[in-house]
Amino acid sequence: MSTISKVNLCDLPYPALERFVMEELGFKKFRAVQIWQWIWVKNVAGFEAMTDISQSDRARLAEIAEIRWPAIADVRVSADGTTKFLLELSDGELVETVLIPSDAPKRPNDVTVRMTQCVSTQVGCAMACSFCSTGKLGFRRNMTMGEILGQVQVARAYVGDTQPERPIIRNLVYMGMGEPLLNLATVMDSLRTLEHPKGLAFSPRRITVSTCGIEAGMREFGDSGLAFLAVSLHAPNQELREKLMPRAAHWPLEELIGALERYPLKTRERITLEYLVIAGVNDQPEHVKQLARICARLKAKLNLIPYNPTPGTPYRAPSPEELLRFEKALWAKDITAIVRKSKGQDIEAACGQLRAAHDAAARGDATGA
Known part of the structure; x- marks a missing residue:
């Protein structure tokens, strides 16, 4: 056999x-x-x-x-401590997972590095977002539960995370390659496995699942209470959303916001709106006003992510001054907006970049685009 x-x-x-x-x-x-x-x-x-x-x-x-784990095909370690793995699955497909160190100890005299891991749920992605390397790969297939959690197993072994009562990998974010809600049943099985009391016993408060907005499954996921929800917004109006996120925009933005108004939240829980800040594209004064109208309707916080330049796209990252201007304009509208520090830019840590570079090298394409 x-x-x-x-x-x-x-x-x-x-x-x-x-x-x-x-x-x-x-x-x-x-x-x-x-x-x-x-x-x-x-x-x-x-x-x-x-x-x-x-x-x-x-x-x-x-x-x-x-017990089959993904194999490590490549590892890149950034100057800031971010570690990116390119993992090979049993059929030869490649996926990415990233370990991101915390900025500072949580307690005085705590020298243990705490990490957040970003995991993938699909090989490639069907959503075709114009700013994303994974979107350029297209959709290959869904990942199995063992492949999703195999990323965690490989990372735990790599960093010597052997004491679940004092874990090094403290938080998990389903924000890697793929759209989690298009692999919903398997993603939910993986969350139940992570949270099983005889296993790692992860708290739902330490896990976030990100979606670009999939109508089917969002309510089911919300009712499960298995993890926090993050929504990749990236555009505050339907026209721009159609340009940046053409597949996601099939569900009109107004209907998505309406669904988020009805989304079940626990006490003190808020939805995170992920907003990739692309210089000159979605960071203008009119976008601030549109975001203010959206946030006024929701119990949400806005997570600002400076764009990590991707080869072959026409977009550029905002300068520190542009990002600060945009952030302050949002604050002036009473929006809870927090800039997420960009890490791992020297190791192609944005979603899909390492896989794309690997594929380009295999083709002999020196540009990596």
Whole structure:
């Protein structure tokens, strides 16, 4: 039997793992808990490490199952500590994940580096946003749960994140390659796995899922309470949204804002509106007024992201002065707007850039565009 035909246990949510252990392997129910904790808490990559499981049971596991992680194809480390991985999946497809260090310790004398990980949910993306390298790749396929969470497993192993009670990777953002709500069932399985009390026990308050605005599934995701919601807005009017985000704009902006008005929020919870600031395109005085009208309708905060230049696009990043001017204009309208510090620009950390550069190198295209 080839390795690829074996069941990847990382693809199984806990109820499915329990059924597999009892029905396919004939093991007692408690074995499921043991295997689950070895995979998700202790982060082992093989059955030989599962020392509280008998050798005969480990041999049986190895016959029909495996723990399959993505392989590291490339790693880039920025001067600011941002680390970007290009990961190869079992079918040869490539995806990206990024580790972003916190700016400062959370407590005095705390020397432990805290990190946020940005994970991908699809190979490529169907949304074709004009500013995004991933959008240029087109859509290849959805990722499995094991591939989505395999990014976390690889990153935890890389940084030595071995104590879930004192994690190095503190927060997760589903903001990498792909549109999470177009892979909704699998994304929700991955969130339940992260939050399982016998596993990593991630709090929903430490996980954010970003969408460009997908009508089908948004309410279901909101009702689940599995994570915070971030919405990639990037344009404060329908005309500009159609230019920047042509596929997302099929759901009219007015209808999206109406859905966000009805979106279920917990106490003290707010929706994050992600806004990529592109110099001269969406940062003008009229855009400030339009954003003010949107924010007045929502319980939301505006996360300003300076554009990270992407080869082959006509856009440019705002200068520090332009960004500050735009931010102050928003403050003057009583909008809660925060600039998210851009990191990893020296390692092509924007979504899809490393994959695009890898593909260009494979074609012998020196420009990388």
